[in-house]
Amino acid sequence: MENQPRGDVSRGSSSVTAQTVLGGAADAAEAASNSRVLDVVARWGFAVMALLHVVIGAIAVALVLGASGEAEPTGAIAQLAANPWGPAVMWSGFIGCAGLALWQLSEATLRARHLPRGERLSKLVSSGFLAIAYGSVGLTFANFALGVRSDSGDSTAAFSQDLLNRPLGAPLLIGLGLTVAGIGVYFIVKGLGKKFKEELRHFEGTHRGHLISGLGVAGHIxxxxxxxxxxxxxxxxxxxxxxxxxxxxDGSLKALRDHPFGPYVLLAIGAGFIAYGAFALVRARFGRM
Known part of the structure; x- marks a missing residue:
């Protein structure tokens, strides 16, 4: 048998060594992402998001009654920033959301690499989107802590304008819209199918579990x-x-008020957000990480 050329052997050995090093680094990073510290901070992030959903739901209900407010994360954070402990609450919210974003990022990359290819792609999209969303909310907390505030509706419109001014901007914006709507469909399917129970088994089969399940269904829808x-x-x-x-x-919810049955839908969505917040608070404490 002919000997393999020394150059090919060297390149093959280098490739195996690089893969081994990268694999070891990924394993070490995954172990770090499973640390107790990140678990606690991510759970705190879930609790922060739960509180924001409750506040957003309350603002939505208040809109039906003719009150003012912004029924979205920025408006909810503004409400929390108005209390005497505002700066401390803002930095606490930032830390929690940053930890939760980091945990979701590890879900999308480090832990997803053990899944089959199809599930891996699905996890990359879902957890990757959530990592961006939680990170964005965390930055909003930080901006409020630093005294930088902006209207989310204006920011969203400015983002859309900037995207539309770019080549292929319209298709990209349509793709973004369909992606957000698709995630909405995913939440509804998850709620109707009670698939969230996979994340929360602590109260399964109990009377309290039925109540939490009802909150989860209403909240996800x-x-x-x-x-x-x-x-x-x-x-x-x-x-x-x-x-x-x-x-x-905020704009999408306020637009409902101009339709015949819109206020009732807005009231239902507001109540649903409060239900989701209550469910998420239980998820923060007892959910599987």
Whole structure:
């Protein structure tokens, strides 16, 4: 048998060594992502998001009664920043959301690498999107702590305008809108199918578990509907070349008030957000990480 050329052997050995080093680094990073510290901080992030959903739901209900407010994360954070402990609450929220974003990022990459290819791609999209979303909320907390505030509707419209001014901007904005709406559909399917029970088995089979399950169903459906409305506004903005149409969650919910049964739908979504917040609070304490 002929000997393999020394150059090929050297390159093959280098490739195996590189793969071994990268694999070891990924294993070490995954072990770090499973640390007790990150677990606690990520759970705190879930609790922060739960509180934001409750506040957003309360603002949505108040809108039906004629009150003012912004029914989206920025508006909810503004409400929390108004209390005497505002700066401490803001930095605490930032830390929790940053930890939760990091945990979701590890879910999308480090832990997903052990899954089959199809599930890996699905996890990359879902957890990757959540990592970006939680990171964005964390930055909003940090901005409020530093005294930098902005209207989310204006920010969303400005983002849409900037995207529409770029090559292929309209298709990209439509793709973004359909992605957000698709995640909304995912939340509804997850709620109706009670698939969230995979994340929370602590109370399964108990009377308390039935109540938590009901909160989970109502909350996931309400959040899904809100995301679908938000995503459709991106699509409308791209189709009509009117970036002002994409006003984010607050604008999509306020637009419901102008329709015949809109206030009732808005009231239901607001109540659903409060239910989701209550469910998420239980998830923060007892959920599987």
């Amino acid at each position: 309400a959040k899904g509907l809100a995301l679908i409305l938000t995503g459709l506004l991106f699509v409308v903005a791209a189709a009509t070349n009117d970036p002002d149409s994409s006003t984010g969650l």
